[in-house]
Amino acid sequence: MTAQRDRRIYVIGAGFAGVSIAKEIRSKGIFGEVAAFLDDDPGKIGTRIDGIPVLGPIADVVGLIKKRPTDEALIAIPGASRDKLRRLHERLEQAEFTRIRILPGISQIIDGNAHLIQTREMDPQDLLGRNPIQIGLKESLTYLRGRRVLVTGAGGSIGSEMCRQLLSGGAQRLYLFGHGENSIFEIDRELRILQEEGVGERATIVPVIGELQDRDYMRFILARLRADVVFHTAAYKHVPMLEANPVGAVTNNVFGTRNLVEAARAAGTERLVFISTDKVVDPVGIYAASKMLAEQIVRLGDGNQLACIAVRFGNVLGSRGSIIPIFRKQIAKGGPVTVTSPNATRFFMTIPEAASLVLKAGGGGTGGHLYALDMGDPVSIRELAEQMIRFYGYEPGRDIKLQYVGLRPGEKLAESLTSAAELTSPTDFPRIHRICGTQPDAAALESTLAELEKVCFLDPAHRSWYRNRRKLRQILADHIPGIGAPDDEPEF
The missing domain is CATH 3.40.50.720 (NAD(P)-binding Rossmann-like Domain)
Structure with a gap:
């Protein structure tokens, strides 16, 4: 001391x-x-x-x-x-x-x-990427003043940052929803300490341990909490992990989202904001396909007093399991730093900027519409790795080697925020654009979900489908161009 x-x-x-x-x-x-x-x-x-x-x-x-x-x-x-x-x-x-x-x-x-x-x-992320846009947070969050706000995935990278910023929004209650007790415990404690130190306003913080995949529970808990606004950030997101666990990915990301939308509508929720990803554009993997279907569920869920908004953006710097913490650990042990390809690029923004823009879009967005955050220019993963190596005082190639390991299943060399059939138009706020030109096909989505449901949940009439990975990939491939299955895909 x-x-x-x-x-x-x-x-x-x-x-x-x-x-x-x-x-x-x-x-x-x-x-x-x-x-x-x-x-x-x-x-x-x-x-x-x-x-x-x-x-x-x-x-x-x-x-x-x-x-x-x-x-x-x-x-x-x-x-x-x-x-x-x-x-x-x-x-x-x-x-x-x-x-x-x-x-x-x-x-x-x-x-x-x-x-x-x-x-x-x-941290290296403080020096990487473009200059974040500055948002007058208190002004942009006026639509939440005195309201009950629920954040799913509140213990995750995006969800926890949204909760920190929501302290300044004047919400009456802030529900921290998640299925991992440790992460919810950590963000709950952090927010209370921030309040003790004078950060934000005196919102009542309520931690909620729950499961999106439980349809009955979601209807029960949203009816009890009576949230006015829901920010849906919860998702399984690690691409290689989800390629190895495709049924779990679809059960959580797709049907968890459907359960939430249905429960929000039944409970009288006014607004639901969904976090989407650039990987839904021309999807090639399980994670991308699951988020694409979830995005469609949200867009088609708009109506009956519930305004549903989807916000699409790319990678965020420093999120759990992303390349920043992975590179940091590889540098700490002396390398090598692994990069998929010298030509690989990704869109990046900081977690605080992404959270601020989503909160802004949540207030100004129109129900049923799809929005994209302006991510700037794509960033070379190789150059990002080299910048991080230099941040820690080493010289790339001499002190710390780069190792190219090739694309993993479910990955692409580059991502895009819009497909060839989509166009963007400006909104009243810089760096938030509306995506136009496509509308989900409700009948096609319902058909896909009906088949996937027999894989994710036990149906006595289709017992052989239950948790069958090959069947799930076949269904996705039939409905989503670009989704395939490895030759050695096991049944279970």
């Missing part, structure tokens, strides 16, 4: 965020002492803020600081561009700061509230 009290903290940025953080560090009195602000504003350099000196310009002074091993830098510029963050990180590393923390540029902070608890260790 003495070492922490003796720690000197250099806050990069003397704006509202940096000053707020410095005051909180001083008031708590146990995390160290703010030694100085570092800033580039000529009007602030040479002054003192609350008795703390402001030094600068940053590039000139950061290397002159006589550091101790316990000293740390804390970047508190939530509106900083990716380029600026890269330059700051490079200079701080050259100045031999061994611990660099950051106050992420999430919308709650942009709206004028910054708290020490929102800081974290700097």
Whole structure:
């Protein structure tokens, strides 16, 4: 504890965020002492803020600081561009700061509230990709004020970030729905601590452990909770895992979604927002097919006072099981870093930006419509791996090798947000587009679901179909071009 009290903290940025953080560090009195602000504003350099000196310009002074091993830098510029963050990180590393923390540029902070608890260790994803769009979160969430909001998959990467941002929305109740008790426990505790530290508003947080695949339970629980708005982020998503477990993928992603839509309509829910994926475009694998069918269920579920909206986007940086944490672990053990192909590309955005845009689309979207988030240009996976290797202080190819392993089942070299039959049109908000040109075929969908149901759930008249993987793939292949089955696909 003495070492922490003796720690000197250099806050990069003397704006509202940096000053707020410095005051909180001083008031708590146990995390160290703010030694100085570092800033580039000529009007602030040479002054003192609350008795703390402001030094600068940053590039000139950061290397002159006589550091101790316990000293740390804390970047508190939530509106900083990716380029600026890269330059700051490079200079701080050259100045031999061994611990660099950051106050992420999430919308709650942009709206004028910054708290020490929102800081974290700097991560490669802070330096990768395009500049996230800044959204006035409190304004965009006015449609949720005083309402009951339920998030499925609340313990997942997207779901948990949506819950963090929903703290600022003024919701009356926030239901954290999921079937994994550990992940729901973690986000429940985190949200309560954030509230204790002054983040967001005093929504009542209610954790709910439940199962989307249980139709009767979903009808029961939604009738009990009386949620006004549902954000459906829950899904099995790991492509190779779902290729090996196709029946489980369809049972959860397809029929779980159908159960939720039916239960929401019966319970009088007003709005349901579904998280879709770019992989539904010309699907080639089980995950993609399951999400495509779920997207169609949601779009056709619109009506009878329930507005159903689907939002399609690509990969998010740093989600559980995605390439960022995988690359990080591979680098930590000395490599190699595995990449499917030197030509593989993906769309990426940060988790906070994706969550903010989905919340925005949920308020401005029209029921029955399909929307896509503007993902920018596709990113080379090879270049992403090389950038991460450099972030950790190594040279790609020399210190850490790249290994090309080939595409896995269910994967493509590149993804697209729209098919050849789909067009996009702008909406009133940048980076949210409406997808037009196609409408799901209700009769075809119902026929597909009727057959798949006999595989996913025991039907005495079709016992040989139950949990039969080959039969499931055959049904999908009959209804969805591009879906095939490996020659060695087992029956069960």
